[in-house]
Amino acid sequence: MECREARQKIQDLIDGRLPPGGAAEMRDHLRACGPCAAEEAELARVGELLRLWSAVRVGEKEAQLSAMWTRVRAGIEERKEPWYAPVLHRWFLLPAAAALAVFALLFYPFDGTRAPFHPKSFDVTVESLESDTATVALVDKGEGLPRVIWIIENGKT
Amino acid sequence: MSGNEQANVPDENLVRASLAGDEGAFRDLMERYKRRAFGVALGIVGDADEAQDVVQDAFVKAYYKLRDFRFGSNFYTWFYRLLVNRAIDRWRKTSRTPTVSFDDAWVSGETSESEAMVYPKTPEELAGNRELAEGISRAIAALPEYHRTVILLREVEGLAYEEIARILDCSVGTVMSRLHYARAKLKGALKGFRGR
Numbered sequence: 001m002e003c004r005e006a007r008q009k010i011q012d013l014i015d016g017r018l019p020p021g022g023a024a025e026m027r028d029h030l031r032a033c034g035p036c037a038a039e040e041a042e043l044a045r046v047g048e049l050l051r052l053w054s055a056v057r058v059g060e061k062e063a064q065l066s067a068m069w070t071r072v073r074a075g076i077e078e079r080k081e082p083w084y085a086p087v088l089h090r091w092f093l094l095p096a097a098a099a100l101a102v103f104a105l106l107f108y109p110f111d112g113t114r115a116p117f118h119p120k121s122f123d124v125t126v127e128s129l130e131s132d133t134a135t136v137a138l139v140d141k142g143e144g145l146p147r148v149i150w151i152i153e154n155g156k157t
Numbered sequence: 158m159s160g161n162e163q164a165n166v167p168d169e170n171l172v173r174a175s176l177a178g179d180e181g182a183f184r185d186l187m188e189r190y191k192r193r194a195f196g197v198a199l200g201i202v203g204d205a206d207e208a209q210d211v212v213q214d215a216f217v218k219a220y221y222k223l224r225d226f227r228f229g230s231n232f233y234t235w236f237y238r239l240l241v242n243r244a245i246d247r248w249r250k251t252s253r254t255p256t257v258s259f260d261d262a263w264v265s266g267e268t269s270e271s272e273a274m275v276y277p278k279t280p281e282e283l284a285g286n287r288e289l290a291e292g293i294s295r296a297i298a299a300l301p302e303y304h305r306t307v308i309l310l311r312e313v314e315g316l317a318y319e320e321i322a323r324i325l326d327c328s329v330g331t332v333m334s335r336l337h338y339a340r341a342k343l344k345g346a347l348k349g350f351r352g353r
Contacts (some may be wrong), residue, residue: 011333011336011337011340015311015318015336017318042344042348043340043344045276045344045347046308046312046340046343046344046347047311047312047340049276049277049283049293049343049347050200050293050297050308050309050312050313050343051312051313052277052279052280052282052283053283053290053293053294053297054196054199054200054309054313055280055283056280056283056284056290057196057199057205057290057294058192058195058196058199059280059284060205061195061205061209064205064209065191065192065195065209068187068191068209068212068213068216069184069187069188071209071213072184072187072213072216072217072220073180073184075213075214075216075217076217076220076221079217079221
């Protein structure tokens with residue numbers, strides 16, 4: 001095995017991801033190659049130091065960790081729904097939902113016709129006529145003959 | 158149930174009992190994983206107090222999301238996903254920037270060969286070497302958060318690449334490249350040490 005190939009496989013060897021044959025081949029190379037063996041040792045040492053570091057840091061907080069359940073339980077209680085939540089759901093949300101439904105029906109009646117004040121009840125076109133005074137006519141071009149529904153002259157309706 | 162008997166109860170049984178309303182079962186789950194969770198959280202956020210907050214939040218969230226757990230999968234993989242996400246979110250909010258760059262993280266030109274620190278073999282030896290312990294903390298904190306998470310889950314928790322990929326919702330290839338980068342960076346930061 002060449003060093004270039006061995007260097008690429010050192011991580012796999014450390015993490016146990018080489019097949020038995022590949023791992024044996026790597027170990028043979030490391031036995032024979034000082035630089036590659038040093039590289040493998042240094043990378044393996046990183047893991048060893050991290051594990052030691054974690055053990056030390058966790059050990060420093062053992063007293064606080066022994067009280068973790070108290071904290072977790074407090075957090076669970078804090079997030080629980082209050083006793084009145086089911087009552088709130090029944091006596092507020094249901095009426096609110098009913099009100100929304102009524103409001104929707106005002107715009108969309110069951111018979112499919114438009115409610116008189118639905119915006120789409122008017123197919124409105126804005127037309128302007130040039131004259132000495134500014135005039136704006138709002139014309140409903142819905143079903144039937146067009147009809148003027150509003151005239152604005154000089155800013156007065 | 159004695160401590161030894163509790164240790165033999167599979168995670169899934171404790172999850173089922175928790176879902177059935179047995180708060181003691183959820184406590185057993187929490188006790189089983191709190192130290193490991195704290196170690197991972199600490200490595201990500203860098204501060205012990207914040208790590209405890211993260212662990213607490215993660216367990217509380219796990220309690221309320223337990224019904225989403227899929228039986229047949231690993232509880233710790235599912236829980237670690239909650240934990241890691243909260244830890245990374247917390248770290249981002251605190252916006253910690255490393256005070257020491259990797260280029261001058263550890264090795265100083267003033268340190269002679271004979272004064273180089275000794276590589277510890279036990280937690281007690283490392284605990285007695287404050288400078289080294291803090292140096293490792295700085296080196297970990299200098300890594301990008303996902304690289305830090307990957308190397309902690311691999312080296313400290315011993316999780317497989319596939320498990321890490323599931324926790325971080327990334328590919329195994331991404332796990333491998335982040336791990337490679339993190340190891341190289343930490344190796345460089347800690348190269349001032351010689352073993353006995």
